[in-house]
Amino acid sequence: MNPKQHEIDPRQLLQQMLLIRAYEEAIVAGSGTGKIPGTCTSVGQEAAAVGVVNALAGDDLILTNHRSAGHLLARGADPGRLLAEVMGRSDGYCRGHSGSLHISVKELGIVLTSTIVGAELSLAPGVALSQTMLNRPGIVVCFFGDGAACEGSFHESLNLAALWNLPILYVCENNQWQAFVHRREATSRDHIADWAASYGIPARTVDGNDVSAVLAAAQEAAAQVRESGRPYLLENWTYRTRGHFEPDDQAYVDPAEREAWLARDPIAMCRDCLIADGHLTPAQAAALADKVASRIAVAQSFAEASPFPDVSELTRNVYA
Amino acid sequence: MTTLTLYDAVGAALTEEMRRDHSVLVFGEGIATKRHDLVQEFGARRVRNTPLAEGIIAGTAVGAAGTGLRPVIDLLFAPFLCYAMDELVNSAGKLRYMSGGQFSFPLVTLTMTGAGWGVGAQHNHNNEAWFVHSPGLKVVMPSNPADAKGLLKAAIRDDNPVLFFLDIGLLYQPGEVPAGEQTVPLGKAAVLRAGSDVTLVSYGKTVHHCLQAADTLAGKGIAAEVIDLRSLKPLDEATILASVTKTGRLVVVHEANRLCGVGAEIAALVAEEAFARLKAPIVRLGGPDAPVASSYPLEQAFVPQAEAIAAAAERLCSYQHA
Structure with a gap:
């Protein structure tokens, strides 16, 4: 199935972004009270995740990283099982062995999640090799940040993917921050997309806070990877509005820069646009937010009720 | 064949x-x-x-x-x-x-x-x-x-x-x-030579040095058992322990640096599981805590040779508790 052929309801995109935001805000609130372990949130980057994931087909495979809530939820992961995983409970997708940082959900095609910055890039060519050698239809989508693009694995991965004709859609979420370092201090170019040209890989930078723009760019990129069997790099220009890891006082952040990006909040932009275009009334928008809030409340109850793994799980699944 | x-x-x-x-x-x-x-x-x-x-x-x-x-x-x-x-x-x-x-x-x-x-x-x-x-x-x-x-x-x-x-x-x-389908299971050591006096455990090229040492020892009336680990993980603990239980003496040999090498794990395993059967201290022979030099005599000196293995085994066989 090529999702490009189907009209995607923009209200569905808004709802997914609201769900991601509510989910991460619940984690932030819970980590403040010590109830939930801290995580790396993707607050401010929801459009980048939702736009790309909605451009994919069901048999496409996704590799993500430590900032994965958007990818997981947009792909249809159950927030209750995600929260259970974050809280180390046995109903988590990884039986509580992962925590928030490396959640994989094989049944949704979210595979081999690693929190080592750049590891997703090192693993992606192999996943794409499996797709081509085993004649499976899906392409491989690899989400990484501007920080990962500074790892050698980014360059090694792009070189091999171009050399071996691997169907990989590289998606760089350039959120301006590499842990506690601004990308200006760490990256020789403003745009990661510029580097793709060295490897003969087509690339494009899109406004990562505009969900419609991301969706359209990702549909086009995914179609190109599907048709050519070759890699493509899409850079989502966005911003991490919260810290690297919760809690984080962000004292190192220039308030003016953050304010400017907050004024371009992807959820507010999408909602205002839908209301202005007549796709949504303010009352309907409020109802969507309520619906999402109650879903997160149910998820939280589910996660809290889930038992911790038995100590016998300590050495389970080390070896096949 | x-x-x-x-x-x-x-x-x-x-x-x-x-x-x-x-x-x-x-x-x-x-x-x-x-x-x-x-x-x-x-x-x-x-x-x-x-x-x-x-x-x-x-x-x-x-x-x-x-x-x-x-x-x-x-x-x-x-x-x-x-x-x-x-x-x-x-x-x-x-x-x-x-x-x-x-x-x-x-x-x-x-x-x-x-x-x-x-x-x-x-x-x-x-x-x-x-x-x-x-x-x-x-x-x-x-x-x-x-x-x-x-x-x-x-x-x-x-x-x-x-x-x-x-x-x-x-x-x-x-x-x-052997011709055709023949697998060697992972985690299974091979006893290459049976003996009742001392156990020589090794892997890689130093297995051959152990076999040479066993020949030398046989000439002196010492029967050495030589175990080739083949797999380092899983480690065939049962074969090691069964041999040491029989011989009461253990020399572990490898080319790798002795410090925190596989031999240290084997020595600890035997000390924990077969202490009462030991007639002498355990000996580890391995490379030094040094990078390997290119020069031939230095490269060879890095590796435990048959003479050193035989000498260690012989010392263990004449060991007397104080």
């Missing part, structure tokens, strides 16, 4: 397993060049040269193994594994566990090490213990062509990542290899 070198035994195992299972593929630094017969039989899709970039070779293998293929990769020399540590240790070794068992990683990493070619410390570093210490990985190091073939066939069929160390000094030594 046919006579093959260890290098050709590896080729025979690859050929047989690639015929048997179409999900097996090999790639690495020059493997399609050096083993061109594989390219001729299986084609360029299943036998690939790669860039000289160990990280992406290993990462690609892990990604492929986690999603349905059974890759064998050639990373040439063991010190080069340093470039692939994240992929082997953090990805191959941990992602099965961290995902709650959603993935498995059937992949084999071939790598060479050990004295023999005078290649110096950045091509010769017996770092196998690093991987024994890393969860989720299996580690093997054969001492002869027959075991190399049988262990490699078993490693390719295993659903876990296996580090496969090839001893440079043994690579072109010929040996008898």
Whole structure:
């Protein structure tokens, strides 16, 4: 199935972004009270995740990283099982062995999640090799940040993917921050997309806070990877509005820069646009937010009720 | 039986397993060049040269193994594994566990090490213990062509990542290899010579030094039992303990640095599990805490030789408790 052929309801995109935001805000609130372990949130980057994931087909495979809530939820992961995983409970997708940082959900095609910055890039060519050698239809989508693009694995991965004709859609979420370092201090170019040209890989930078723009760019990129069997790099220009890891006082952040990006909040932009275009009334928008809030409340109850793994799980699944 | 070198035994195992299972593929630094017969039989899709970039070779293998293929990769020399540590240790070794068992990683990493070619410390570093210490990985190091073939066939069929160390000094030594389907199970040591007085435990080229030492010891009326571990993880604890229970004396020998080497684990195992049976202290013989020099006499001096092994065993046999 090529999702490009189907009209995607923009209200569905808004709802997914609201769900991601509510989910991460619940984690932030819970980590403040010590109830939930801290995580790396993707607050401010929801459009980048939702736009790309909605451009994919069901048999496409996704590799993500430590900032994965958007990818997981947009792909249809159950927030209750995600929260259970974050809280180390046995109903988590990884039986509580992962925590928030490396959640994989094989049944949704979210595979081999690693929190080592750049590891997703090192693993992606192999996943794409499996797709081509085993004649499976899906392409491989690899989400990484501007920080990962500074790892050698980014360059090694792009070189091999171009050399071996691997169907990989590289998606760089350039959120301006590499842990506690601004990308200006760490990256020789403003745009990661510029580097793709060295490897003969087509690339494009899109406004990562505009969900419609991301969706359209990702549909086009995914179609190109599907048709050519070759890699493509899409850079989502966005911003991490919260810290690297919760809690984080962000004292190192220039308030003016953050304010400017907050004024371009992807959820507010999408909602205002839908209301202005007549796709949504303010009352309907409020109802969507309520619906999402109650879903997160149910998820939280589910996660809290889930038992911790038995100590016998300590050495389970080390070896096949 | 046919006579093959260890290098050709590896080729025979690859050929047989690639015929048997179409999900097996090999790639690495020059493997399609050096083993061109594989390219001729299986084609360029299943036998690939790669860039000289160990990280992406290993990462690609892990990604492929986690999603349905059974890759064998050639990373040439063991010190080069340093470039692939994240992929082997953090990805191959941990992602099965961290995902709650959603993935498995059937992949084999071939790598060479050990004295023999005078290649110096950045091509010769017996770092196998690093991987024994890393969860989720299996580690093997054969001492002869027959075991190399049988262990490699078993490693390719295993659903876990296996580090496969090839001893440079043994690579072109010929040996008898059983024809056809014969696997050597991972985690099973071989008792190469039975004896009741002292146990010599080793792997790789120093197994042969132990066998030479056992000959010398036999001339002095000492019956040495020689155990070739073959697999370092899983470790065949039962065979080691059964032998030491019988002999009461243990010499552990390996080329790798003695400090925190595999021998330290074996000595600790025997001290914990068979202390009451010991008639003498345990002896470990291994390389020094030094990089390996290229110069021939220094490279040879790094490796425990038969004379030192025999002398250690003899001392143990005349040991008297104070």
